[in-house]
Amino acid sequence: MDASGLDYKDEGIEIVGLTANTMTVTPAELAGLDCVDRTVKAENSYGSTITRRVQGPLLDTFLSKYGGKVGVGDISSVTFEATDGYKVTLDRSDLGKMRVVFGIMIDGKALAGAGRPLRIIMTNTPATDWIEGVNRVIFNVKET
Numbered sequence: 001m002d003a004s005g006l007d008y009k010d011e012g013i014e015i016v017g018l019t020a021n022t023m024t025v026t027p028a029e030l031a032g033l034d035c036v037d038r039t040v041k042a043e044n045s046y047g048s049t050i051t052r053r054v055q056g057p058l059l060d061t062f063l064s065k066y067g068g069k070v071g072v073g074d075i076s077s078v079t080f081e082a083t084d085g086y087k088v089t090l091d092r093s094d095l096g097k098m099r100v101v102f103g104i105m106i107d108g109k110a111l112a113g114a115g116r117p118l119r120i121i122m123t124n125t126p127a128t129d130w131i132e133g134v135n136r137v138i139f140n141v142k143e144t
Contacts, residue, residue: 003031017139
């Protein structure tokens with residue numbers, strides 16, 4: 001995926017828990033991974049069905065690149081934190097029921113304003129569970 005037109009392509013997203021040290025990835029780096037272009041339908045807070053086209057790597061793809069030997073099945077939970085302090089935590093059972101997309105573009109357009117640098121879209125969930133403005137992802141990896 002071409003991230004050259006994203007004015008936020010170099011904004012950092014802090015990744016905690018996958019390695020001994022916290023790491024930072026950028027939308028440009030995420031765009032360099034194998035990305036999906038997926039249409040997702042979900043119910044919004046008004047009870048209407050909305051449709052969004054999301055482009056970005058899946059959680060599985062992200063873990064293949066940055067997780068070392070950690071795969072989705074090794075995750076106890078993952079918390080997505082937004083710039084405004086909002087958080088969404090998914091546990092292992094949640095992750096087994098959905099696909100998580102690290103959205104760097106929505107409906108073919110760059111993320112706007114508070115939606116940057118990352119939007120998390122999950123299949124099989126209400127749109128109210130999606131989170132925008134994600135700048136920190138915390139992985140809790142199960143003990144082996």
